[in-house]
Amino acid sequence: MTETASMFRPAADGFGSPRSPEPAIEVSDVSLRFETRDGPVHALSHVQLKVARGEFVSFIGPSGCGKTTLLRAVADLETPTLGDIRVEGMSAEEARLKRRYGYVFQAPALYPWRTVARNIALPLEIMGFAKPEREARVKKGLELVNLGGFGNKFPWQLSGGMQQRASIARALSFDPDILLMDEPFGALDEIVRDMLNQQLLRLWEVTGKTVLFVTHSIPEAVFLSTHIVVMSPRPGRITDIIACNFPRDRQLEIRETPEFLAIANRVRHGLRAGHSYDG
């Protein structure tokens, strides 16, 4: 893939790949308000978004911009006050009931009484996979995230990065079409994060899944994504959508290229413009 010419193509108002008519995720005019003791909080305001199948879309923005809320709404963990969310043509609730997505949380959320292998098997048990199938998938999952040989360890015997990799294997174990990731590497140090970013990219390349990825880090967003959604708080909204058409098998070195830095700059400007310093 050589797309150097189109690399800086400005993002359209919403985007979609021509190869599939039905978007993986379609968010139409979604607003979400939390009622708190201090009055209502407008977590999301009139959010529009289309994500085509196989895309890697990052959400970036300051705290309180609603990026996690948006991801949770797509996962049917929050219910929008207004508007509509379609996941693979279904309502968010239907998609959840049909187990169309795997969710990776900020914390690994491994169950401490289960070994790593049994943690990865948890969704498979719940979804009623037969035992030989479970074992095969767990083995595959462990290898996918480079944790072969750690299956019989308890979570506390693993480092934070390894735990988060186990949680990614868990989310992928039942082979959902969509992967929703909420700052999965936020708590890890830079080196581990770089390594996991590369692994994630390879995983995405191999599996062809649609990934929605919440992050705080500009380089991470630019490095991983096909599109970057810039968000801004009070009320939480989308301020910019930036295309990022590096080849799929990109290496860490592209972070030194002027193209990379240009996109990073645009993201940074977008963040600054939307950032209100009154809070």
Added chain:
Amino acid sequence: MKSLLPITTVVLAVLAIWYVAAATLNADLQRDAYANAGRTDYSTAELIVDSLNMERPKLPGPHQVASEMVKSIVVISPTSKRSLVYHGLITLEETLIGFAIGAALGIGLAVVIVSVRWLDRSLTPWLIASQTVPIIALAPMIVVILNQFDITGVAPKAAIAAYLSFFPITVGMVKGLRAPDPLQLDLMRTYSASQSQTFLKLRAPMSAPYFFASMKIGAAAALVGAIVAEVTKSEDGGLGARLLAGSYYGQTVQIWAALFAAAALSAVLVGIVGLVGRIAEHRMGFVR
């Protein structure tokens, strides 16, 4: 074995305080005894030694309690009604039956309270109220009422033991079954897990440490319940009956021996539950 020194120090301090208290409390009684016998030529040392070796002291010395325990546990045949083993086994039986019922009831109530929201509000006040009634007032009523239905023997005492032990188990298990954090629950939701799956695969295993902590308290409470019940209905024997008999006849040494036997029984029960808990928690990966 670094803990040996502090433990020994504390035990020695307790024994010293006990001896001083016993000698002080019994001195007047012993002086009266001397006066009755017409003796006036006793020394202070003699007074102290005799105060610590009275037949019916206000507070017996540790060595008196110890020798009484040796006598009533080792020397006297376990089939005799003067044996603490005989009475201890009666109490143990009531405690274990009561504890089993109390644990089943306590866990059942906790499951119901956690699973059905409105039951929490409607049931919990009654459970708390049940424990504010003094058991010593309630025990005779339970014995009388159950007697009305021809339920006698071990059953009424086990019922009282269960009555005392279910509550701490319910409280602990409700907390344990609610211990999963929102993230762990969200995870189950993303798998669209059913309520029973969430219960079996998340809430139940998560509550294991709470379960064993509750069971320890429940076991000790069941023993207290059994002893209170035996005081109410002493003709069947048991450590409680032994306590009551001792106080009828002013046999303070016997009372203290029975008290220590009850404490030892309680320690053994709690210790066994604790040991099982530690093994289970270790195997479940809770203990590092």
